[in-house]
Amino acid sequence: MKATEFVKKATPCRDLRDWLALLEQHGQLHRNREPVALRNDIAYVSQQVAARSGPAVLHEHIVDYPAWRVVHDGMTTPSRMALALGLGPDQYARHVFDVVADDRRIAPQEVASAPFQELVMTGDSVDLTALPIPTTSAYENPPYITAGISHVRTPDGQWQNIAIRRYQVQGPNTLTVLAMKAAQHEGQILGRWFARGEPAPVAIVIGADPLYYLCAQMPAPDGVSEYEYWGALAGEPLQMVRSRQFPELLLPASAEIVIEGYYHPTERLLEGPFSEFPGFHSGLFYLPRLDVTSVSLRPDAIYQYMYMGREPTEGHNLDHLVYAASMYSQLRTVVPEITDVAVLGTEGFTTAIAIRKSRNRPGLVRQLAMAVRGSRAGRLIKNLLVVDDDLNPRNLDDIVWALSVRFQGSRDLFVVDDLPGCYLDPSEQSTTGGVGQTSFTVMDLTEPLAPHNDGYKRGLAVPRCTDTATAVLRAMGLSI
Numbered sequence: 001m002k003a004t005e006f007v008k009k010a011t012p013c014r015d016l017r018d019w020l021a022l023l024e025q026h027g028q029l030h031r032n033r034e035p036v037a038l039r040n041d042i043a044y045v046s047q048q049v050a051a052r053s054g055p056a057v058l059h060e061h062i063v064d065y066p067a068w069r070v071v072h073d074g075m076t077t078p079s080r081m082a083l084a085l086g087l088g089p090d091q092y093a094r095h096v097f098d099v100v101a102d103d104r105r106i107a108p109q110e111v112a113s114a115p116f117q118e119l120v121m122t123g124d125s126v127d128l129t130a131l132p133i134p135t136t137s138a139y140e141n142p143p144y145i146t147a148g149i150s151h152v153r154t155p156d157g158q159w160q161n162i163a164i165r166r167y168q169v170q171g172p173n174t175l176t177v178l179a180m181k182a183a184q185h186e187g188q189i190l191g192r193w194f195a196r197g198e199p200a201p202v203a204i205v206i207g208a209d210p211l212y213y214l215c216a217q218m219p220a221p222d223g224v225s226e227y228e229y230w231g232a233l234a235g236e237p238l239q240m241v242r243s244r245q246f247p248e249l250l251l252p253a254s255a256e257i258v259i260e261g262y263y264h265p266t267e268r269l270l271e272g273p274f275s276e277f278p279g280f281h282s283g284l285f286y287l288p289r290l291d292v293t294s295v296s297l298r299p300d301a302i303y304q305y306m307y308m309g310r311e312p313t314e315g316h317n318l319d320h321l322v323y324a325a326s327m328y329s330q331l332r333t334v335v336p337e338i339t340d341v342a343v344l345g346t347e348g349f350t351t352a353i354a355i356r357k358s359r360n361r362p363g364l365v366r367q368l369a370m371a372v373r374g375s376r377a378g379r380l381i382k383n384l385l386v387v388d389d390d391l392n393p394r395n396l397d398d399i400v401w402a403l404s405v406r407f408q409g410s411r412d413l414f415v416v417d418d419l420p421g422c423y424l425d426p427s428e429q430s431t432t433g434g435v436g437q438t439s440f441t442v443m444d445l446t447e448p449l450a451p452h453n454d455g456y457k458r459g460l461a462v463p464r465c466t467d468t469a470t471a472v473l474r475a476m477g478l479s480i
């Protein structure tokens with residue numbers, strides 16, 4: 001396959017190669033030449049690196065997979081993500097907030113071909129076990145692809161969705177997918193195909209530039225293709241290429257590996273347990289089967305891995321910023337007093353919101369709390385902390401200080417019981433029918449308001465009766 005129109009420069013990072021070079025230049029990449037096994041070794045290194053704020057790791061010696069390299073943890077910290085755009089950490093967060101809040105999007109630029117299209121395996125030559133797929137939890141077998149970005153399009157061709165999904169390898173050309181129908185776009189799109197009894201075409205990208213991963217996690221509005229945010233974030237259009245097998249699907253030219261196939265409309269396979277984002281196992285599920293028809297890759301492809309489990313992880317870092325930005329964008333029209341949103345933990349389970357101190361008033365925090373729980377981006381929140389804008393909601397010292405000196409439990413805490421939860425949270429009260437229920441706890445950490453201004457009369461506000469008005473009313477036949 002011929003070279004492409006794919007052009008490279010330092011920032012924005014246009015592919016994983018740019019990204020690794022940039023990280024290395026900043027002393028943020030460790031090349032591991034010691035042999036590591038796919039079972040446990042890589043996951044454990046990743047978990048520890050993330051917990052200790054270590055650098056990204058490129059494993060160059062994978063036991064039994066001599067041709068392969070595996071990378072992880074480039075995207076674990078906001079300051080590293082900021083590098084991908086040539087920004088400082090605060091500027092980066094501000095930039096993402098602005099792009100999401102203003103819904104700034106730029107259509108991608110289509111290119112004729114991409115490096116991943118050089119090597120294509122189809123039919124009997126498809127063998128997923130040839131990919132170096134690490135296991136994540138000790139009980140996982142067979143392993144899951146964790147950093148795969150799923151690309152699906154509605155049957156009418158109008159909307160392409162992208163999002164990270166984990167896929168368990170069920171055989172050489174078989175995967176299973178978890179796509180929740182009610183809550184997530186991909187599940188909704190698959191539902192449209194399955195309702196017609198048709199298999200849904202899908203392309204899974206493994207290994208791409210960090211901004212593409214960030215975009216894949218945007219809780220975008222219905223009908224919006226997340227990849228359009230890439231151009232607005234980077235300041236230039238994203239280069240995308242048409243899938244050769246499914247020309248209706250646009251794929252990032254930066255991809256290292258692309259797995260394509262069909263989600264089967266009715267067949268399901270047992271999968272699990274997976275190490276889920278709250279830090280616990282998922283249990284076992286019967287999930288839709290994905291029949292893989294081709295694997296395309298760069299000849300020297302690098303396999304990208306993401307550890308999944310208790311935070312901090314790469315996935316949490318990506319999600320927390322875009323969830324906060326989306327919440328800010330969705331809530332500020334309802335409660336304009338909001339100045340900032342910070343997801344503190346577990347995909348928004350615990351979130352802090354700042355409000356303009358000068359505009360606080362009785363009832364505002366409760367109104368905000370209800371708006372949060374009604375928003376798409378805030379639907380998983382179970383603990384909401386509200387602070388004044390003289391504090392930074394991202395700063396735990398600020399939060400703890402407000403908890404210490406501005407908060408009285410009997411006055412400033414309220415709980416709404418039995419809201420829909422997330423069945424993956426083991427602390428949930430009820431898991432009837434497989435769907436959990438959770439309490440929603442709100443802690444108002446804002447400075448207590450001054451006693452209510454009682455400088456007005458509490459009498460009914462009515463006009464004074466006049467002779468003229470009485471005469472008019474009588475003329476109208478109203479007895480008075």
Ligand SMILES: Cc1cc2nc3c(=O)[nH]c(=O)nc-3n(C[C@H](O)[C@H](O)[C@H](O)COP(=O)(O)O)c2cc1C
Nearest residue numbers: 163164165166178179180184185186217218306315
């Ligand atoms: C590493 C990682 C793996 C994920 N795996 C899944 C998954 O298997 N199924 C799922 O529904 N969501 C998964 N998510 C969460 C979704 O990617 C995320 O909620 C996304 O915004 C959903 O987008 P959508 O509504 O456009 O489909 C994962 C997130 C990360 C970071």
Ligand SMILES: [Mn+2]
Nearest residue numbers: 161162185220
């Ligand atoms: Mn979406």
